[in-house]
Amino acid sequence: MTTCKGCGIKIQYENKNEVGYSPKINSTYCQRCFRIIHYDDLMYSMKKGIPSEYILTKLNTMDGLIVWVVDLFDFEASMIDGLNRHVLNKDIILVATKRDLLPKDISNNKITRFIQERLKEKGIKVKGILITSHLEKINKNLILDILDEQSDGKDIIVIGKANTGKSTFINLLIGNDVLTKSRYPGTTLDFNKIKIKNLTFIDTPGIEVKNSILMLLDDIKLNTVIPTRTIKPTIYQLNKDQSIALGGLIRIDVYDANKASLVAYVSNDLLIHRTKLSNADKLWENHKGELLTPVVEDKMVSTTVNVRYDKMDIVIDGLGWVCINNKVSKIVVTHPKQVNVTFRKAML
Ligand SMILES: Nc1nc2c(ncn2[C@@H]2O[C@H](COP(=O)(O)OP(=O)(O)OP(=O)(O)O)[C@@H](O)[C@H]2O)c(=O)[nH]1
Ligand SMILES: [Mg+2]
Known part of the structure; x- marks a missing residue:
């Protein structure tokens, strides 16, 4: 059986419309990977990834060191509840990617402390934490040495x-784009073995x-919300009752602000609008889908919160987060029903 070097799927030559198809006998990549790599053409989007049961069941038949890849920009959506149990208590090294998207003036120590605290709250235990970015020159050999030692053969x-x-991280260690990566979720289709020096990944x-909001957006709209460069936080000073719109996706109403500060960590291609709360209903009624864009087709629901920390993040899976200090009496977040919103102690 030949499997695709890019995504791990079994290569087949019969059915054009099924995964794994290749028109050429003896190809090393399936047609989908070929088109993603050479033309940035996704052909068809798997979007959601593979059901977790398939992956976790297969994992349980394997022995090895677990490298758990977490996206620093989309940290909450990267969490896997009960991870230690799911991997039958195998050792886990956490690799936090996309460091380049977070502001440079924040230290890696601060990020590490945030991760440790959050894992503790989630009850997840890991043996080590590595912070990486595909844009920075990583010390491949050092990481390979650490993984060699931890994996014990x-x-x-x-x-x-x-x-x-995940695939990007392994490519970094190879020093070459052997595995297929793409900006859409669901790129790798099956388990895919690759040797790097004496190690098997x-x-x-x-x-x-x-x-995640990424599930609700089409490919064009995705480009507005997935950041491709370091996020420049957008800062607002708020007084009295104010409303902030993140595109046409999220509405944050802030009550009784008293020199409060609100900082948005979202893609800089996403338009943010601030208005007096008393004008917000009208703004949404008249401009949703125009000035307030992009939008998704999903029922909007509201959640009311009080600020529980000195600084609290309102995290929207797939979109980023907004940090607000405690100089407000109440916040109402209106968001698409299917999208997870988390309130946490500020990350940065
Ligand atoms: N800014 C930034 N983007 C990254 C980094 N690492 C990966 N990406 C981007 O994240 C997207 C997903 O990368 P993949 O390597 O395909 O992710 P994956 O986890 O293998 O995805 P699946 O196979 O779908 O589960 C791509 O657009 C990458 O370019 C990073 O360090 N920084
Ligand atoms: Mg992948």
Whole structure:
């Protein structure tokens, strides 16, 4: 059986419309990977990733070191509840990717402390944390040495939610884009073994992300919300009652602000509008889909919160987060029903 070098799927020559198709006998890549790599053409989008049961069941038949890849920009959506149990308590090294998207003036120590605290709250135990970025020159050999030591001769199984950067991370260690990566979730289709020096890595399909805004946006709209460069935080000073619109996707109403500050960490291609709360209903009624864009077709629901920390993040899976300090009495977040919103102690 030949499998595709890019995505791990079994190559087949019969059915054009099924995954794994290749028109050429003896190809090393399937047609879909070929088109993603050479033309940035996705052909068809798997979007959500593979159901987690398939991946976790298969994982349980394997032995090895788990490398768990987490996207620093989309951290909450990267979490996997009960991870230690799911991997039958194998050792886990956490690799936090996309460091380049976060502001440079924040130290890696601060990010590491945030991760440690969040993992503690989630009850997830890992043996080590590595912070990486595909844009920075990483010390490949150092990382390979660490993984060599930790894996103790066993396979290194790279897992995580869809689109967190698993295949990109392995490519960094290879020093070449052998594995297929793409900006859409659901790129890797099956377990895919690859040797780097004396180590055996296994790339795996991303575990499906169910409640992310990325699932609701078409490919064109995705380009507005997925950041491709370091985020420049957008800062607002708020007084009295104010409303902030993140495109036509999220509305944040702030009550009784008293020199409050609100900082948005979202793609700089996403338009943000601030208005007096008393004008907000009209703005949404008249301009949703025009001035307030992009929009998704989903029922909008509201959640009311009080600020529980000095600084609190309102995290929207797939979109980023907004940090607000406690100089407000109440916040109402209106968001698409299917999208997860988390309130956490500020990350940065
Ligand atoms: N800015 C930034 N983008 C990254 C980084 N690593 C990966 N990406 C981007 O994230 C997207 C997903 O990368 P992949 O390597 O395909 O992610 P994956 O986890 O293998 O995805 P699936 O196979 O779908 O589960 C691509 O657009 C990458 O270019 C990084 O360090 N920084
Ligand atoms: Mg992949």
